[in-house]
């Protein structure tokens with residue numbers, strides 16, 4: 001069971017990265033020329049990353065933020081990258097509004113201030129409001145991860161043509177994977193995979209690309225006759241059933257006369 005203080009620390013760090021940005025220190029190899037000789041040495045290099053929310057806003061206009069917090073347009077940036085950024089900002093806005101309501105913190109303020117307010121609210125919240133898949137810590141982590149994945153329009157995220165593995169979603173083509181940062185997120189449902197789970201996601205994506213690309217999966221037997229793949233049959237049936245369930249759940253309820 002995760003400790004309450006750990007959850008608050010994680011929420012604080014994630015919101016800090018969203019509204020204030022992050023500073024990382026990297027070790028770089030440096031060659032220096034000293035008295036006619038080249039000498040290799042390690043140097044510590046501090047990089048300031050602009051706030052993720054500001055990066056997201058820049059991405060909605062097809063520009064990027066440099067580490068000096070200035071905007072630079074990206075020639076030929078993809079409209080789909082802009083739409084991902086718009087959808088992600090809208091989701092963070094909507095979900096943070098519900099959280100602010102639940103935890104009774106400031107709602108009708110700009111998004112940055114609303115997120116800052118959630119840190120204070122988290123300190124006063126019950127541990128079961130913070131922990132678990134439906135808790136605040138998981139929601140905030142999903143905002144941070146999605147923002148990291150989607151705002152990198154200079155190196156666009158990889159969008160595999162497979163269904164999202166979240167069984168409540170399963171939307172095709174909505175996954176965005178950033179190999180450089182080892183993070184992935186679904187732009188449809190907000191499910192996310194951090195560095196420790198991204199390999200597992202990679203295996204699911206590879207399996208799905210092999211087995212779930214068409215309406216059915218045909219193999220060939222030794223004589224060359226088509227043979228339906230048995231490995232994915234059950235998964236397909238379960239997915240079809242869940243799709244029917246989701247459709248029924250979203251169908252508008254008939255209004256009484």
Ligand SMILES: [Zn+2]
Nearest residue numbers: 164169186189
């Ligand atoms: Zn999804």
Ligand SMILES: [Zn+2]
Nearest residue numbers: 211217229232
């Ligand atoms: Zn198959």
